[in-house]
Amino acid sequence: MRTHTGMTMSSGVLGQYDTLPGTLDAIARLRDAGHRDIEVFSPIPSPEIEEAMDIHSSPVRVWALTGAITGCTLGVLLTAGTSLAYPLVTQGKPLVSLPPFVVFMFELTVLLTGIFGLVALLVHTKRPVINLDPAYRTSFSVDRWGIFVPANGEGTAAAEALVRETSAVDVEVQG
């Protein structure tokens, strides 16, 4: 398992926090001390944590747009293409009748945007995985926030001291 910056999470220091403000404060302190590759676990979605870690955009929007364009194109090809492939005039309308075809283009646009979006979520979060990260604790799905600071050797003691200075309610050294 790797942190959001790609560092491995095999060894380091794990601090647990019981409030969001405490977690935000700890993130700021650790980043100020030069630890930019920390991983944060949260029981709730929190834009404040993303902001504190200087994370802004997500590439899933590109996937969603790609899905939308693909769906709309497929809608045009399916409706106009099949009408031209078997040219039979029905209801007195032109072979390529845009107003009714727009409904299919719209439906396929929405359909593929949703499907591409979910695939993007799986790709960018590298899911599904069978084994959970060694730093993960079940309390992170209840009411605790966790910050994992990757460290090894001499750096571990310094990282542990730094985490203990924050409002962590529990500190563990891993690896």
Add this chain to the structure above:
Amino acid sequence: MATAEAKVPAHPTLADANRDITRPIAMPEKRFYLVLGVAAAGLALMFGAWFYQIGAGIGVAGITHPVFWGVYITTFVFWVGIAHSGTLISAILYLFRSGWRTTINRTAEAMTIFAVMTAGLFPLIHLGRVWYFYYLMPYPSQRQIWPDFRSPLVMDVFAVSTYLTISALFWYTGLIPDFAILRDRAKGWMYKIYGAFSLGWQGTVSEWRHYRRIYLYMAGIATPLVLSVHSVVSWDFALSIVPGWHSTIFAPYFVAGAIFSGVALVITIMIPLRWAFGLEAYITENHFENMAKLVLLTSLIVGFSYGTEFFLAYYSADPIEIESFRWRALGAYALPFWVMVFCNVVVPQALWFKKVRTSLPALFALTIFVNIGMWYERFVIIVTSLAHEYEPGGWGLYTPSWVEMSILVGSFCWFFFWFLLFSRSLPVISIAEVKEHLAHEHAHAHGDDDE
């Protein structure tokens, strides 16, 4: 199941939310199986009647000349309408940042999926020879014959199937963090099942970051979708030249009716669910009052649409259109018409009073009236128009047969069967969203204390 006696804290913490919302999943009770058994019996009735119809032929249904669309299509439109509440509450209210949706969106989304599953059965049942359903699908055949993409019936296939798929994806995406909560509380094979559905979710900042974006995009695309689906269903009627159907107001009229009936059924279901699962701290009177206001608003739109239909018929000066609407109100189907008006326009006016909006027994009874009225609305639109078209020689009456009525009753059992299974295996409230709400409430409370 938990009961109303279960102790629920007045100001729940994040851990309380995990415990209270997942409690019903871990507590089997005899009465649950009893209710499930009743639903299963209704299912047996529905499938028994359907198989009988398949064996004996579509003639055992009451539909015949001139009314070829009867209870089956009425019930199809009814269930598609019910399906609208979920996406409305989940997607549209999410985009408007309406905080009160958090405790009801999961149940409403589940309702959407089960209602679309129910609605989807009816075109198949109505086909008679159900094995030919694939004629509506665009598949490359040897003769290169494709569906007619100018037909609103084919639009319907695409709209309803897209709606089912997107609603299911939206529902599942919202469930991923809750599956992780269930996984962390489970043991043995349940751990493996919930673990598989959670996809290994751990709540890292990276996961939440992508999750929040994709949930927002899904809400964004589901919003126009929900408006399009019932518009497309309304075009099944409005694009024909049948008097009483050929009207430009049908799309907004149907969408408002769908939201009206959908929110009403959410209230009907949430009231007993809240009591049975002891969720009073999470689903408050305020939630019900907000939903009741939505019911009142859409009731006014629906009532206005009824009036507009009559005015348009009068203003068109078309004798056929005028006769169609005169007959709708005063003809052979006057009783269903006035039941519709009473249930959908008169009864909801009680919601102007706060006492009614905050009384759960009153809301429960009122929303049942609304759903009866909305089924009748579809019946009145479909049957009265077909029974009394242009030529007096082509007029005729329709009476549903026992096969149609059995399938109608069974469809409710089919819906509740899936809903009951859902309520016992998944959290009926989105735990992650409720916790997000609680965390912010606590942060504000502490902020106020500090000041």
